[in-house]
Amino acid sequence: MASERKFIAENIRRVLLKEYLMKEVSRAGFGGLDVQRTPMGTSIILTTERPGLVIGKKGQTIKNLTIAVEDKFGFENPKIEVLEVADPNLNAQIMAEKLAFSLERGWHFRRAGHSTVRRIMDSGAKGCHIMLAGKLTGQRHRREKFKEGYIKFCGEPKLQFMERGYATAKLKMGIIGVTVDIMDSNSRLPDEIKVLTKTEVSQVYPELLDETPAPIVDKNLLEEKPAVVEPKVEEPKVEKPKAAKAKTDKPKVEEPKVEKPKEDKPKAAKPKAEKPKSDEPKEDKPKAAKTKAEKPKAEEKKEEI
Structure with missing residues (x-):
């Protein structure tokens, strides 16, 4: 909290100094004030339209200002520097x-x-x-x-x-x-872009426009030579003798089988469902009488004796 109060008090003292100098230097055209702390003391840069009125005859006016600033506002070893405004x-x-x-x-x-x-x-x-x-x-x-x-x-x-x-x-x-x-006219906004010409680029970045000829490379070195494939020699494989493993026959123990008695489950007789016979009168179909076709008998010719 003490540091915040100290910061506020320092800014209030600078504002009071600015108001005091504006009144004292109003005839000379007050243009601005900058206060900086240095190891040697306090540097006060005062910008005015007519610095001759601030300095005074033989620098008497600026000496009186320096004494008043040190006594009224408590700045340590103040040094006032007067600058002229370039364009009022x-x-x-x-x-x-x-x-x-x-x-x-x-x-x-x-x-x-x-x-x-x-x-x-x-x-x-x-x-x-x-x-x-x-x-x-x-x-x-x-x-x-x-x-x-x-x-x-x-x-x-x-x-x-x-x-x-x-x-x-x-x-x-x-x-x-x-x-x-x-x-101000020198202020450059963020959306302003300047396109450089070729001469400006050569002055700023001369290495980008270096027109030295490229080194000549032999084309024969760039041609790819066919790769020579060497035949592979198959080496004979040596079969290593395998050591025969002795098999140990373990005696098998036969376990006695126990026969479980089978239980006879009584079979339930399922009743057969008799279909009801319907007494329907049977119709006698009339039989068609077949007529035998009588073939004409051939009259035997009697031979005359």
Whole structure:
């Protein structure tokens, strides 16, 4: 539990340091802060639009800042290093402060928002998203968004490629919050694939396009020669004499057979079922009377004597 409290206290101290330096360096254009611990002490890298205002005459301003950081926030042996922003139009924190300053001067929020988006995209950014929240036109709180190009709202691409800046504009109607998100032109999204040309491949991987001729191989060596099959010589088999085993005849003992008396089971006489004879009158079939055909007898011719 002690380690968690120590971690939270360290982060709170860094947030308070960032807010303090934003107020002290607001004229020079605060662009970002990075705090690192080193064996020699604490290294504080401060990014601004005009580093000359932070350093001051003969470095007096930065010396006063270093003493104040050590006394107020308790950093051990702090060393402040000031860097200049390469392109202020691609720095989200600087653009958020400029937009808030233009709103305080009386610009209409739509005019200020569209002009800021146009300036960021003309500097080469891949995408930009601006959100204004507060009493913009009346007593009712509302939000207004301005966006253009590629924008990532979640996931690892958002944490890796999107830079966020926040500022506040104090008006008569109330406070307006200004949030600016910028995707840098050097950010490479996961779905972007670059196809290299032949010259680029030769510069990166010269061994892939090595055009040295291949070694000449003799074709006779590659031809397969027929395998010579040597005849197998059959060796005569020597029969080993088998040792005759002596058989021992064991005397067989005859066991006496005991005759079991057979029991005569009485056979039960099964009654024969007599079929009932039906007294049906027999019909006398009429016999057909056969007529004997009388053959004509041939009259014997009497011979005349």
